[in-house]
Amino acid sequence: xxxxxxxxxxxxxxxxxxxxxxxxxxxxxxxxxxxxxxxxxxxxxxxxxxxxxxxxxxxxxxxxxxxxxxxxxxxxxxxxxxxxxxxxxxxxxxxxxxxxxxxxxxxxxxxxxxxxxxxxxxxxxxxxxxxxxxxxxxxxxxxxxxxxxxxxxxxxxxxxxxxxxxxxxxxxxxxxxxxxxxxxxxxxxxxxxxxxxxxxxxxxxxxxxxxxxxxxxxxxxxxxxxxxxxxxxxxxxxxxxxxxxxxxxxxxxxxxxxxxxxxxxxxxxxxxxxxxxxxxxxxxxxxxxxxxxxxxxxxxxxxxxxxxxxxxxxxxxxxxxxxxxxxxxxxxxxxxxxxxxxxxxxxxxxxxxxxxxxxxxxxxxxxxxxxxxxxxxxxxxxxxxxxxxxxxxxxxxxxxxxxxxxxxxxxxxxxxxx
Amino acid sequence: xxxxxxxxxxxxxxxxxxxxxxxxxxxxxxxxxxxxxxxxxxxxxxxxxxxxxxxxxxxxxxxxxxxxxxxxxxxxxxxxxxxxxxxxxxxxxxxxxxxxxxxxxxxxxxxxxxxxxxxxxxxxxxxxxxxxxxxxxxxxxxxxxxxxxxxxxxxxxxxxxxxxxxxxxxxxxxxxxxxxxxxxxxxxxxxxxxxxxxxxxxxxxxxxxxxxxxxxxxxxxxxxxxxxxxxxxxxxxxxxxxxxxxxxxxxxxxxxxxxxxxxxxxxxxxxxxxxxxxxxxxxxxxxxxxxxxxxxxxxxxxxxxxxxxxxxxxxxxxxxxxxxxxxxxxxxxxxxxxxxxxxxxxxxxxxxxxxxxxxxxxxxxxxxxxxxxxxxxxxxxxxxxxxxxxxxxxxxxxxxxxxxxxxxxxxxxxxxxx
Numbered sequence: 001x002x003x004x005x006x007x008x009x010x011x012x013x014x015x016x017x018x019x020x021x022x023x024x025x026x027x028x029x030x031x032x033x034x035x036x037x038x039x040x041x042x043x044x045x046x047x048x049x050x051x052x053x054x055x056x057x058x059x060x061x062x063x064x065x066x067x068x069x070x071x072x073x074x075x076x077x078x079x080x081x082x083x084x085x086x087x088x089x090x091x092x093x094x095x096x097x098x099x100x101x102x103x104x105x106x107x108x109x110x111x112x113x114x115x116x117x118x119x120x121x122x123x124x125x126x127x128x129x130x131x132x133x134x135x136x137x138x139x140x141x142x143x144x145x146x147x148x149x150x151x152x153x154x155x156x157x158x159x160x161x162x163x164x165x166x167x168x169x170x171x172x173x174x175x176x177x178x179x180x181x182x183x184x185x186x187x188x189x190x191x192x193x194x195x196x197x198x199x200x201x202x203x204x205x206x207x208x209x210x211x212x213x214x215x216x217x218x219x220x221x222x223x224x225x226x227x228x229x230x231x232x233x234x235x236x237x238x239x240x241x242x243x244x245x246x247x248x249x250x251x252x253x254x255x256x257x258x259x260x261x262x263x264x265x266x267x268x269x270x271x272x273x274x275x276x277x278x279x280x281x282x283x284x285x286x287x288x289x290x291x292x293x294x295x296x297x298x299x300x301x302x303x304x305x306x307x308x309x310x311x312x313x314x315x316x317x318x319x320x321x322x323x324x325x326x327x328x329x330x331x332x333x334x335x336x337x338x339x340x341x342x343x344x345x346x347x348x349x350x351x352x353x354x355x356x357x358x359x360x361x362x363x364x365x366x367x368x369x370x371x372x373x374x375x376x377x378x379x380x381x382x383x384x385x386x387x388x389x390x391x392x393x394x395x396x397x398x399x400x401x402x403x404x405x406x407x408x409x410x411x412x413x414x415x416x417x418x
Numbered sequence: 419x420x421x422x423x424x425x426x427x428x429x430x431x432x433x434x435x436x437x438x439x440x441x442x443x444x445x446x447x448x449x450x451x452x453x454x455x456x457x458x459x460x461x462x463x464x465x466x467x468x469x470x471x472x473x474x475x476x477x478x479x480x481x482x483x484x485x486x487x488x489x490x491x492x493x494x495x496x497x498x499x500x501x502x503x504x505x506x507x508x509x510x511x512x513x514x515x516x517x518x519x520x521x522x523x524x525x526x527x528x529x530x531x532x533x534x535x536x537x538x539x540x541x542x543x544x545x546x547x548x549x550x551x552x553x554x555x556x557x558x559x560x561x562x563x564x565x566x567x568x569x570x571x572x573x574x575x576x577x578x579x580x581x582x583x584x585x586x587x588x589x590x591x592x593x594x595x596x597x598x599x600x601x602x603x604x605x606x607x608x609x610x611x612x613x614x615x616x617x618x619x620x621x622x623x624x625x626x627x628x629x630x631x632x633x634x635x636x637x638x639x640x641x642x643x644x645x646x647x648x649x650x651x652x653x654x655x656x657x658x659x660x661x662x663x664x665x666x667x668x669x670x671x672x673x674x675x676x677x678x679x680x681x682x683x684x685x686x687x688x689x690x691x692x693x694x695x696x697x698x699x700x701x702x703x704x705x706x707x708x709x710x711x712x713x714x715x716x717x718x719x720x721x722x723x724x725x726x727x728x729x730x731x732x733x734x735x736x737x738x739x740x741x742x743x744x745x746x747x748x749x750x751x752x753x754x755x756x757x758x759x760x761x762x763x764x765x766x767x768x769x770x771x772x773x774x775x776x777x778x779x780x781x782x783x784x785x786x787x788x789x790x791x792x793x794x795x796x797x798x799x800x801x802x803x804x805x806x807x808x809x810x811x812x813x814x815x816x817x818x819x820x821x822x823x824x825x826x827x828x829x830x831x832x833x834x835x836x
Contacts, residue, residue, distance in 0.1 A: 011631050013454050015444030019437045026433030036431050039459045072613050074629040113610050192531050195490050211492040213429050283709025284702030287723045291701025302729035305705045305721035
């Protein structure tokens with residue numbers, strides 16, 4: 001089954017909004033053995049949209065489009081669908097009841113605009129929207145499937161997971177060839193060094209495909225292979241995983257879409273340890289990532305963003321002398337921050353991080369991108385110096401990733417040094 | 419001039435990586451009056467890539483592709499370019515010198531893989547890469563332009579800004595019709611209510627186009643129009659802006675790509691006021707957003723992520739009795755947090771925020787999505803209750819946006835209530 005994903009909206013074409021929808025749908029389809037042949041983006045122009053429907057519907061078994069189903073005048077997708085499938089709009093009582101019930105719950109008044117969203121193309125089965133008002137459409141014609149979903153990511157996602165994917169699975173049944181992907185997530189090692197450490201790739205891969213995907217959080221290794229028997233692919237991928245782990249296992253913190261904060265979260269909960277974080281240069285980024293994990297209150301007690309020197313001294317008991325002698329960006333201050341937050345919080349571990357994120361702030365001997373991270377336990381304090389790039393936002397991500405990796409390495413007994 | 423943006427990479431097609439590159443390039447081209455006709459994504463397959471080059475090169479004056487220029491075996495774009503333009507690879511000494519100089523600075527060893535990146539197609543002018551090793555290519559043929567850039571966003575961005583856009587401007591010269599876009603960013607008002615408050619849109623717009631673009635941070639109004647005289651478009655858009663502001667000005671916090679943290683940053687610096695933040699449910703998200711702004715140390719002193727009740731009591735002097743009587747998610751606790759952080763920091767303003775982000779944590783009378791935000795000044799403390807949705811990560815964004823909007827409204831003397 002070949003699929004094409006169309007994203008509709010000027011805001012995507014001209015880059016004002018990121019195309020997270022195509023990414024999400026692409027992931028789900030691939031995971032379910034549906035081949036995504038191509039994705040495209042077209043603007044909010046009726047003729048452009050209908051042209052794209054024509055091209056994609058001719059070449060594929062499945063077309064999924066998102067966007068343009070909202071209540072305002074710039075939303076033209078419904079009109080295009082009616083025209084393309086030569087259908088007409090009819091009122092769906094069930095959709096109308098859903099909309100009214102939703103507004104009731106959020107204590108808002110139903111407007112005429114919202115009610116109009118219950119008018120759906122006659123050729124379509126409505127897809128329930130549990131997160132908003134615009135329903136999706138499921139249309140089957142000529143043994144092909146056309147699906148239209150709203151552009152609001154949370155609404156589209158819920159519909160994909162609770163309706164579209166289960167329905168597609170029903171339709172497809174068993175497929176002949178199973179394609180599977182294994183993603184190993186590394187951090188703390190440059191892409192080219194990783195490539196070298198892996199050595200003879202064809203021996204490791206035995207015919208499978210590999211991609212190296214670097215970003216500010218590390219390099220993802222995406223390995224994929226296919227076979228007629230699912231167990232054969234699974235076995236092969238797990239053998240590849242073992243061979244890769246034997247060579248570069250210390251850098252691997254997770255699989256698939258894991259965030260390293262989830263890895264750290266599991267390790268801390270397993271060990272029954274609590275942690276507190278003292279951040280200067282990352283400004284709350286680390287605490288924010290840890291608290292993105294549901295259940296983080298089990299191990300995360302508090303964080304202090306000590307941006308000013310006064311805050312470091314008052315809240316973390318950093319010695320003013322240390323700041324004067326070594327500078328606020330120094331190994332010594334990072335260590336005192338780690339010890340300080342651990343003491344004031346009474347947690348098992350404390351993290352201290354200080355650095356220069358740019359674009360300004362370089363001092364003699366300390367260039368932009370310099371970061372010191374320390375971790376304190378009951379008996380000792382360990383630290384490491386890092387050197388990142390010159391982009392402030394990327395550096396905050398890199399530094400928070402490195403800090404979370406310091407915690408991971410500490411808990412697994414891996415040296416903090418490369 | 420019509421442009422097509424091609425993004426190359428399985429990781430984009432199957433949704434493992436977001437297509438931020440097409441968004442960034444689309445924005446820049448539109449801002450420079452180049453019409454983006456379509457964007458597409460193809461996988462790392464040589465034949466698919468060459469097919470896409472063929473289609474796009476035939477239909478457009480400008481093709482920009484990103485991805486597949488890295489040092490590892492999955493990077494095939496260079497090979498495809500050599501084949502498509504019937505060219506060959508030659509060593510570029512200047513590119514080689516750049517690579518060596520970069521590695522020297524980062525204190526890393528140049529590998530054979532890195533050196534190989536100095537081999538570039540003979541038909542191309544190399545584009546200097548200041549953030550990484552792979553150079554970009556600029557190819558002119560048949561009065562058309564083909565540009566290939568690395569897929570790593572920071573590298574691609576730097577090349578677009580410092581080389582591609584200035585060169586394109588030179589080539590294009592003056593264009594006949596000028597198209598301009600005005601984006602007004604609103605928050606704290608649902609899309610359909612915003613639409614209603616605007617009333618008679620055709621009277622406001624006088625022929626210009628409008629789009630309503632909602633996300634967890636608010637609704638963006640994108641208004642665009644074109645004319646032969648730039649001053650005519652500018653005047654018309656500023657008149658539209660005035661008409662819209664007269665109706666819904668209190669909800670507008672910025673323009674274009676502004677983040678509300680920038681708006682708040684400017685207001686605080688203008689007024690010479692310092693702020694400190696006490697976060698529970700947002701877990702550092704607000705501090706992180708404020709410190710994303712370079713220069714935030716001018717007004718941001720410290721933040722405390724008081725996740726546990728103990729942290730609220732110990733660090734923020736919240737009364738234990740208040741927590742027992744009203745619950746840790748309550749207006750009273752938010753107010754005491756705001757007063758507490760202001761007092762322990764000695765800042766002009768203090769912010770307190772507490773809520774239930776989900777997926778668990780609902781208590782009797784308080785559903786998931788309930789958030790209380792308070793702001794304290796020298797004489798008083800103000801607060802507001804919010805009700806968001808049920809997605810943890812989106813709720814953190816919504817709550818931090820609402821808190822930043824509370825600061826904005828306070829500083830501008832706008833009521834905190836809708």
